[in-house]
Amino acid sequence: MTSMTPDTLTVQDFNQRGAATAPNRKFYGETLLELARQDPRIVCLTADLTLPTETDLFRDALPERFLQVGIAEANMIGIAGGMARSGEIPFVHSFCVFATRRCYDQIAMQVAYPRLNVKIVGVIPGLTTLLGVSHQAIDDIALMRALPNMTVIEPSCPAAVPAAVRAAAAHDGPVYLRLKRADGTEAALAPWERLLSIGKVRMVRPPGEGLLLACGMMVEQALRAADLLAAEGIAVGVVDVPTLKPLDPRIAAMAEGMRAVVTCENHSIIGGLGSAVAEQLMEAGVRTGFGRVGVRDVFAEGGTTPYLFARYGLDAAAIAQAYREARGRGSV
């Protein structure tokens, strides 16, 4: 019989760290602890989600700088504001949806307006959980992007997380960090994942007639979509956009002359990457076929990620199809 401990009895989805599939590394947790050892101002707050946010490493190593606030995200944000005003650098943690939507006014008034050095870290982005609509953050990028002074970062894969955390810590001001924990299904590492500069995109596949712009785990889907299109003789580049805000102003120049541009995000098509890119292209007068891949203004449901990505049109096949349609609208 299986020995009965909290670890063995925890539902795999909740921690998204299946022992059989996930690597043992805690990409976020290890990096945060490393940074905290270097900078005594860093403190760590969590709202009853220590293990899922990988902050158990911090808790165990630096307990005097760790605060468990209980299930109270609004309070956590206010406390972080008070700590930041006292010279500390709080990293606050929850699921993406609770770290943003649930405490939006608190973030606006106690973090963003005073431009405090608070880092809001969320896990479970978009449609990546069995837990269902209550736990799916499909508007967090839009919400955080709308706040003055806020920087929004979503690294493309676990290997890119350490660079994202370092960039967030080095930035003097509020940051929302949108993370997807490793579950062992991610594609192999690529060298470009080790760098991240706030406000800069990275070309991860050279441009052809068009471009796919993606953030977070959609970078991997976009690369697969580019393969599908290449098999049809359509060459498209893939650009990783790890900073949703500030958005790299060079995107317009990259899009100029392209037959089509398609944005790819694990988020609503309203207010996130697709909206941000459209705003920039329109203001720059760039004319190109344009499409957005994302959650199409609906609430979803709980399920496995591959199922949800197929069902809600976020997978590589959906991206390839969106590109075909967009190039039909573009000028040859």
Place this chain on the structure above:
Amino acid sequence: MSGGAERQPALRIRDPRELAEIALQLRRKVIELVAPTGQGYVQQGLGAADLFAVLYFAELRLDPADPDWPARDRLLLSTAHNTAIFYATLAQRGLVPAAEIGDYCKDGSPFEVNASERVGTVIEATCGSLGQGLSVAIGMALAARRRGDASRIYVILGDGELQEGQVWEAALLAGSLGLDNLCLLIDDNRMQVEGHVDGVVKLEPIAGKFASFGWAQEVVDGHDIPGLLGALDRARAPSARPTCLVVRTLAGKGVPMLEGILAHNLKLPTDVATAAMAALSNAGDVP
């Protein structure tokens, strides 16, 4: 206590007569600030004048020459609209320029109806979205504890503000953490936008609620200056518990024709302002 405490140049006025005289001056200033535009919160300001006088002239360790002194005590006004009395007090204490608060509520002035940090760091956090001040105060209390300095954190909430759920998240945690460098003052004037709090959502027993959350608590007459001094002394004593003082204040206190009128947004026509100023000027010897 760390070395920071010795540096403190606070006035520490303990004479109730002297504090009452300051409170009277602050009440006059409330009328003076609000009268030109009729904008501002008169009833709350008059009601809280004794509390503000005691806090800023007897209790808080502050340095007007160095408002950013890291080991200072901090006061957060979560009811950030109660600015006529707040600015009057800050000016009287030398923490903001007295000449500038005359621009109160005028376009372009940092002295807005809702206090924001545009005024400077003496506004320790921008509140006004009710329910948030206690959480920020907890963050400051924890940071002070981590620094090992003697800073105490004071936060004023309105009684109506207790209807915000975040207050109770914060109250639960502060009790759980035993933050005895935290002092919550509830400006209990029984008034909110829609009138008497009991007509909106009943709050009593306020002190009992905080007691059950692990706080030391007292109900204090907000116009009994020796009583306020004593309660703050007891709150300062080490106890491993945060303190909640339920400060019973009378809206409009000091101007007989305004006392007890529960008008959250009181208009102040010129004739009323003149009569109020006359009443305060005639107050003469305060007991």
